[in-house]
Amino acid sequence: MIPRATTQDNVSHATMVRRVIGCVAMFFAAVGVATAQTPLERGSYLVNAVMACDGCHTPRGPSGFVMEQRFAGGSQAWDTSAYTVRGSNITPDRETGIGTWSDSEIRRSLTEGVRPNGAPLAPQMPFAFYKILTPRDLAAVVAYMRSVAPVRNAVPPPVYKAAMHAELVPGAEKPFTDEALRDPITRGFYLATIAHCMECHGRRPDGVQDYKHALGKGGYVFTGPWGAAVTPNITSHPKSGIGAWTDAEIKRVLTHGVSRDGRAFQQPMARQAYFSRMIDADLDAIVAWLRTIPPIE
Secondary structure, eight states: OOOOOOHHHHHHHHHHHHHHHHHHHHHHHHHHHHHHSOHHHHHHHIIIIIIOTHHHHSOEETTEEOGGGTTSOOSOEEEOSSEEEEOOOOSSOTTTSSTTOOHHHHHHHHHHOBOTTSOBOOTTSOHHHHTTOOHHHHHHHHHHHHHSOOOOOOOOOOEESSOOOOOOOTTOSSOOOTTGGGSHHHHHHHHHHHTTTHHHHTBOTTSOBOTTTOTTTOOOEEEETTEEEEOOOOSSOTTTSSTTSOHHHHHHHHHHOBOTTSOBOOTTTOOHHHHTTSOHHHHHHHHHHHTTSOOOO
């Protein structure tokens, strides 16, 4: 005899069915938008809604980014024990930018961290996070970068004080396929990776990236003109992390830069100018993936 379902069982079943239907709808919405886009449109979406390339490559003024010189090289410098670098000029300017680079050379710099002359890029450039890019998305990003206005701006060359090393992101060591992105959680991981979220949230308080023991734990203190900002815990821990947050609260963080308590985020997390441009299906996918991060107190 098959046991009769209780009212609670029926409610649980109905909830599960709604979630499955929601995931299926989320997938078809995201895939439909992606496949309908031209490479240039797709590249624009990735760069302007997800990857947030301005953070390093666009000069900053007193009021924010100087968009007339977009991607012409960041005004900020990163001085570490291993290197001193500035965001490079990635406009198509042929003398000071990447205008003479071939498509394959741009792709290699994005995913392998190597310049056309063989010189390495410092891991300040999150190429380890871009290894996951599907071939179609990688080509789309290159197409978009070809379309931006060339700006002449010579940026000081990097100074390397040690051998360059970038920690690989577990599960993101090679390109994904479009087929893999049909799963909402996989898609969420993909988007969060090319947004290089764990570049900050997977960093220990001593600054070392530790994706095995500190994935999402946070704790590193960033300092800058804004003051000091502590990277928060984004694991599923109900108290130390965001496990008790609603989906709407998490999406508000991403799209409005406002925490659960109403506090506005400081740089470098103030990325709502980008994430607010994401389609709902992609935001939902990121939230679904965040729910899977193991809780760490």
